[in-house]
Amino acid sequence: MADKFLLRNIGVTDSHRIAVYLARGGYQSWSKVVKGIKPAEVVDLVKRSGLRGRGGAGFPAGMKWSFVPKDSYPRYLVCNADEGEPGTCKDRVLMEQDPHAVLEGVAIACYAIEAHVGFIYVRGEFSLSAERLEAAIAEAKAQGYLGDDVLGSGFALDIVVHRGAGAYICGEETALLSSLEGERGNPRLKPPFPATEGLYRKPTVINNVETLANLPLIIERGPEWYTSMGTEKSPGVKLFALSGQVKRPGIYELPLGTPLRTLIEECGGGTLDDRPVKAVIPGGSSSPMLPAGQLDVTLDYEAIAAAGSMLGSGAVIVITEGTCMVSVARRLVEFYAHEDCGQCVPGREGIAWMAKILERIEAGHGREEDLDLLLDICDGLGGRSLCPLGDAAVGPVRSSIKHFRDDYLAHIHTGTCVAPTSVTIA
C-alpha cells in the first residue's frame, strides 16, 4: 500500500497531543510560514500544488483563496467540519486523532488570506472531535502557535470551534454561514459568493477539513512533491471512506487516479461473502451510482465524471448483488427529503414527492409511468433548486433508473423484488 501522508499520525499513541505532534515534525510548516513567507507566496505555493477542495466540489483551493477582494478586511476563514454526506467519515478521523494537523492547516490558510480568526464548524454529533480540537487549541496557545503574537512574528490568530446541532444542510457553505451567524441553517442565493460577502458579510473562505490538512504537507515538501502524485488534473493524495458490503471498510489514503477496483479489492479485501458487486456509489450519497461494469474507472475527478458520476468527498459505498436498488434509491431520497430546508419549491416539493413515489413502488403499488414521472421531477429539480441539495437528490434516482430498471420493473409488475435484501425494511 502507498505511503501515508494525511494519515501519518493516525494510530500513533496520543497522536492528539501536541507533544506527539511536535515530536513527529508538526507545526514546522506553520512556523516557517508565519516567520518568513509572504501570504501571497503561500497562495502561490498552494496554487502550484494543484490542491483541489476535498469536501466534494473539487474546486482548486488556491484559486478559491484568490477570489477574496483586495483591501477588504476583516476576513474570515471557516473550516467546514460538518461532515454528513452519507458514506463520508474521513474528516472525523483527522479531527479526533490528528487535531493539530487540522489546526496547522487552518492556521496556514488564515495566514494566506490574512484572516485573524478562523472558525471550525464541527457537526454537533461529533463530540469527541470538538473536544479534541478545543484541547488542541489550548495546547497550541500555550506553546505560542496561536494567540496575539504567534511565535514572535507579530501575527495574531485565534481559532474558534463552533458546534452544529444536527442539520445536514449546514455542510452547504452558505447554510453553514447562516448557522454560524446564529440563524436557521438556510442556504443563501449565490452570488454574492462567500469570498466577497460571507460571514458577517465579510470576505470568507470556506475549506474542508481534509483540504486544510494537506497544507502543512505541501508547505513542508513543496508543490512539486504534491504534483508528483495523482494525475495531472487531480494531483496529490486523497482520503477514501470505504463503506458498505466489503470485508474491510475503513479510511484509506491513496494517490488520486488509483483504480476503484484497487480500493475495493486490495484495501477493502473484496466484498462480503465474495458476492458480485452490483453497484458502487463513488463519492458520497449524492454521486450517481456506477454499475459493476465500471469498476476499472480510476478515482480522480475527471475519470469519475467521464463515467457519469462524481468523485465528491471520496466516500465509496459498495453494494453487492442481492440488494434491492429501489430500496437504495428510496433510502437516499428519504434522507434528502428529511434534510431539505424547505425554502425553495423544487427542493421542498420535488424531493418529498420522489420519496413518496419510491415508497409506493417499493411497496408494490407502483405503475410503469412512475419511472417517467420520477425522471420528470428530476428534470424540474436538477439545477433548479436554491442550493445543490436538489441536485444531490437527483443523483441516486436517475442513476438507479438508468442502470437498474429491472429492479423497478419487478416491483411494478410482480409487486416484489428480484433482490431479497431491502435497506429500508427489516
Next chain:
Amino acid sequence: MPFSEAAQKELQQVVTRYPDKRSAMLPALEIAQREQGYLTPEAYEWVAEALDTSPTWVASVASFYTMLRKEPVGRYLVQVCTNLSCSLLGAQPLLLYLQEKLGIEVGETTPDGLFTLVTVECLGSCATAPVMQINDRYYERLTRERIDEILTALRAEAGS
C-alpha cells in the same frame, strides 16, 4: 426551573467568544438543553435575553436543528443510524432487535425513563457501520451481542 449559576456563567462566556454575539445561538441553546434536558419556553427567553433577540426568533432557530430537543427524553437517548451504509450492514434488523430488547417502538421511552429509542440520519461513521449514538457517545460495528453488552452496562450504570 431557574438556570444554575454555572450555566449563567457559561452562557456569558460563550457570548463573548464571537465577533457578533448572535453567533452564540447554538452553543447557548446547547447549554440550556444540557441544563434542563430539553428546550422549554423559559430556555428560549433565557437565550433571547443574552443575545438581545426575541424568544420567538430563538424558538424558530431551534426548530431547525434535530439535536435541539423540544420534548423530554429518557436518561439514555439511543439514536440508531438507518442510512445507507449502516442499512447495507443490517441496521434495520438491529433496530428491530433494540425495539424487542427495550420493549418500545421507535420514538418511545421505556416506562422506567431510562431509554428513549429514535432513528437518526447519517452519523458520519459509515466505515464502522452499523452505528448508534447514545447521548454523546458513538457505538460502532454493532451486533446483537454488542447491543446486549451495551444495554447491560448502561442499566448497571443507572443502578437498575
